[in-house]
Amino acid sequence: MSTSAEAAIAELAVTGLDLDYQGLPVLIDLRFALASGEHLAVLGPSGCGKSTLLRLLTGLETPDRGRILWRGTDVTGQSGRFPLMGQQDLLLPWSRLWENVGLPLLLRGQRRPEVRAQVAQLLEVFGLEGFMDYYPSQLSGGMRQRAALARTTVASRSGLGSELLLLDEPFAALDVLGRAHLQEWLAGLLQKQRATMVLVTHSVEEALLLSSRVIVLSSAGGRILLDEPVAFAGAEFGEKAWLPEFLAQKKRVLDVLLEKGLTFKLS
């Protein structure tokens, strides 16, 4: 299928993105398309431009060349459409939990009682019921990340009906147990909700557990070294990591990351 045909039917299409940073190419001619409800994980060595890709998608950066299309509409360089969740929870320390989660609605001028009621309905899904009036400093790290994710969901829903979740190492600041717990929880949430997702991570395991497709970028210029579906995406979460296909794919992805990633870096 040609790229333009792909772009026409895709939920999200990235066509030939170029971005230089202080004369150094960060991304060269990056192109891919996502179908609605697809969960994409982007892997790559540090400095490969995977975080930059998310900053481009959310509109914080504008590419030097190339376009980003959302359902055929050009959204290149437009912020305020797709929320981005990063490593830091970025909760406002002076606001209570419900105000933090409902921030996107408050920013749109919705009335406080309405926002409060809306957030109250949402909190159970995020395992935060009963903590409405807590300040961020009173919550654990895992709870704060869940609150940040809840805020991201609220923002993507209240936007243009465009449910695109952009996640940049969302659980990297947590300890191993906390991360495992939230991964399982997010996998469940993704199954229930029809959102399209782009997840940037440095963990191959996290990528394979949470996505339906993986892309590996090269260290220089963010070229796509590998682009393949996650074969066992439908399997039970707890079983996934022990499936032979999982281990085989993990090895394949790791090989690409280590060998090609490194050769590109050295050359």
Place this chain on the structure above:
Amino acid sequence: MPLWPKVSRVRFSWGWASIPALVVLWQGILWVTGWPEYLLPGPMAVVRTLWNDAPLWLGALGSTLTLTALGFALALAFALMAGLALDASERLRQLAHPVILLSQTIPVFFLYPFLLITLGFGALPLIVVVFLACFFPLLINFLQGLQATEVAYLDLFRTLGASGWATVVRLKVPWALPSLLAGLRLSLTYAITACVLGEYLGAREGLGVYMARAFRSFAPAKVLAAIVVVSVLTGVLFASVGLFEKQILKGRNL
């Protein structure tokens, strides 16, 4: 992640016994050495003067407080507006920077004789000197707080499609609040000092006038009494800002 400077608050503990201890020591030294009271009055003489002169200094206190409050309120209002304007415009900041620097090189009290000549004896020069003493510390602290807003948070607000004004109200001002409150405490002390010193240099009423008269009539107990009043007043204001801070920053650093 060190987001917030810890709010320093006055805490009452056994350490506060040092103040009465100093007072007792002072009185004790006078008793032992037998210094004449007209040269160095003791705490008891000061208390006696405070009691006898109460109608005088209470009236003066009222006048001083009113003018200080007026000048301070004006300074706060203008500092808030100027802070927001300067934060919004890089060009304005560049223009204002030399003025702010210049303001830091002129001790405000030296301006008072000039203000007296230009504005005449009365309330106006006092309000202006209080305003000048408070405006710049308030502005500098507020602006620094606004400008210190973390970029990651500004990015978050952009990705959420927040308007410029919403970003100021919901992010920048709350972010700058601890810094503004620090400026508030600092400038309250300046405000009282500016007002009393102005009154001392030339005015019709106020604690400074009371002090000047006491000095001219060679009554050290009265001078000390006025100092005690100023000190207590400053302490009370300081403590109320502390309480206000505690209320307003509730939940931030637990």
